[in-house]
Amino acid sequence: MLNVRFILFPEFQMLAYVLATETLRLGNKTAGQEVFSWQVLTATDAPVAASNGGMVSPDSQDWSVESAPDLVLLCAGYNPRRHISARLKSYLARIRRRGCVIGGVDTGTVILAELGLLDGVRAVLHYEAEADFRESWPGVSLVDQIYSLDRKRLTAAGGTATGDAMLAWVGQEKGADFAAAVAEAMSHGRIRKGEEPQRNRAQEDPILRQMETLMQENLAQPLPVTALCQALGHSNKQLRLRCQRGLGRTPSAHYLALRLEQAGHLMAQTLMPATEVALACGFGSAAGFSRAFRQHFGISPRQMRQGQARR
Numbered sequence: 001m002l003n004v005r006f007i008l009f010p011e012f013q014m015l016a017y018v019l020a021t022e023t024l025r026l027g028n029k030t031a032g033q034e035v036f037s038w039q040v041l042t043a044t045d046a047p048v049a050a051s052n053g054g055m056v057s058p059d060s061q062d063w064s065v066e067s068a069p070d071l072v073l074l075c076a077g078y079n080p081r082r083h084i085s086a087r088l089k090s091y092l093a094r095i096r097r098r099g100c101v102i103g104g105v106d107t108g109t110v111i112l113a114e115l116g117l118l119d120g121v122r123a124v125l126h127y128e129a130e131a132d133f134r135e136s137w138p139g140v141s142l143v144d145q146i147y148s149l150d151r152k153r154l155t156a157a158g159g160t161a162t163g164d165a166m167l168a169w170v171g172q173e174k175g176a177d178f179a180a181a182v183a184e185a186m187s188h189g190r191i192r193k194g195e196e197p198q199r200n201r202a203q204e205d206p207i208l209r210q211m212e213t214l215m216q217e218n219l220a221q222p223l224p225v226t227a228l229c230q231a232l233g234h235s236n237k238q239l240r241l242r243c244q245r246g247l248g249r250t251p252s253a254h255y256l257a258l259r260l261e262q263a264g265h266l267m268a269q270t271l272m273p274a275t276e277v278a279l280a281c282g283f284g285s286a287a288g289f290s291r292a293f294r295q296h297f298g299i300s301p302r303q304m305r306q307g308q309a310r311r
Contacts, residue, residue: 002173003069004038007088008058009108011077014050016105016162020073023166026185027174035174043083051077063091068098071154071169074108081114089115096152101169103154105162112155113137121150126157127198144248147194157198164192171298180299190264190297190304197248205246207232211239215255219262222282225251260296263289267304274301 004024006017024036039059042048047057072095076083092115095102104112109125110133112118118140124147125133133142147156147165149172156165163186171179171191183191210232214223223231228251229239243251263281266272272280278289293301 001034002036002071003067004036004071004073005041005069006038007041007043007072007074008048008050008056009043009074009076009080009083009111010048011051011079012048012075013077013106013158014052014054015160016156016158017050017056017075019160019163020075020105020166022186023163023170023182027170027178027182030178030181030185043085043088063087065091065094065098068095068100070173071101071103073103073105073154074111075105076108076111077106080107080110084111084114092117099152101152101154103156103165103169105156105165106158109133109155112153113140118153118155121153122148123150123153124148124155124157124194144197145194146192146196146198149194161192161198163188164194167191168194176298177303180297180303190299193296195248205242207234207239207242208246211243211251212254212258215258219259220280220282222255222259225255256292257296259283260292263293263301264297264304267301274305277301 006020008017021038024038027036028034040056041060041063042056042058045058045061047055049055072092092102096117102112102117106126107129109118109123110129113123113133113136122141122143124145125142127144130142146161147154147168149165149168154165154169156162167179167183167188168191170182179191211228214228214231225236225239229236232239234242239251243249243254247254249257259281263277266277266280267274274289275286278286283289283292290300297304
């Protein structure tokens with residue numbers, strides 16, 4: 001059985017905590033047995049108030065590591081460093097030596113950085129806290145993503161991204177098919193990849209908005225990137241750099257993602273045969289479509305339709 005310990009700090013984000021625990025509960029329901037267990041510790045050893053005022057009490061005040069958990073997740077809110085204690089430092093140091101995954105949600109990432117637990121790994125923090133973080137820890141590799149599972153560190157921006165982060169960890173431990181089944185039980189839809197940016201930067205850039213419009217209008221017969229560049233008055237290099245800054249990926253990768261999102265919608269919401277969905281989204285072969293679909297969603301087109309039918 002896999003064990004998770006949540007460490008809650010005052011003003012933690014309730015939505016993130018609920019999504020994380022519900023992922024584990026529905027994982028047990030999906031498996032038909034208890035494959036996950038979890039306990040709650042608090043930074044104060046007393047009930048703590050979430051940012052919405054709700055109170056959560058600790059299940060235990062036992063900070064021993066005799067039975068080391070598989071994942072420790074720090075859920076923090078405003079001014080997280082105020083609540084770092086010698087006991088917390090000691091506990092995380094011992095947990096680290098045991099090789100378990102250590103994670104931070106929202107500003108839980110700040111605590112991990114303060115304790116030197118993010119050296120050499122990619123980390124994610126809610127974009128509103130990025131500026132101060134980069135000043136304090138310029139050596140930490142902070143990336144614009146919704147979550148990151150890099151080696152033994154799991155960090156997430158908070159909110160709904162927490163569900164995706166937990167599903168990614170579940171997939172790593174129990175397999176992609178099991179994680180996809182848990183996502184269905186959560187009515188979560190597809191498991192978003194960590195690389196997705198926190199904000200839709202395309203809406204902030206008029207050129208990227210025009211590019212997306214052209215792409216959406218030409219899903220069935222995708223335009224070459226050179227044609228997009230010509231229509232937008234940009235060179236290939238200029239548009240690529242603009243996309244990398246605004247979307248975190250190349251124009252061709254973004255175009256492919258839009259086509260696959262449309263394909264996922266058609267598979268989930270219509271009865272169109274997979275071959276017709278492939279053609280409607282610009283894929284010339286069923287094999288190529290199925291391979292790209294699985295890489296994007298973590299499940300095959302058939303599995304998505306079967307899951308929708310069960311639901």
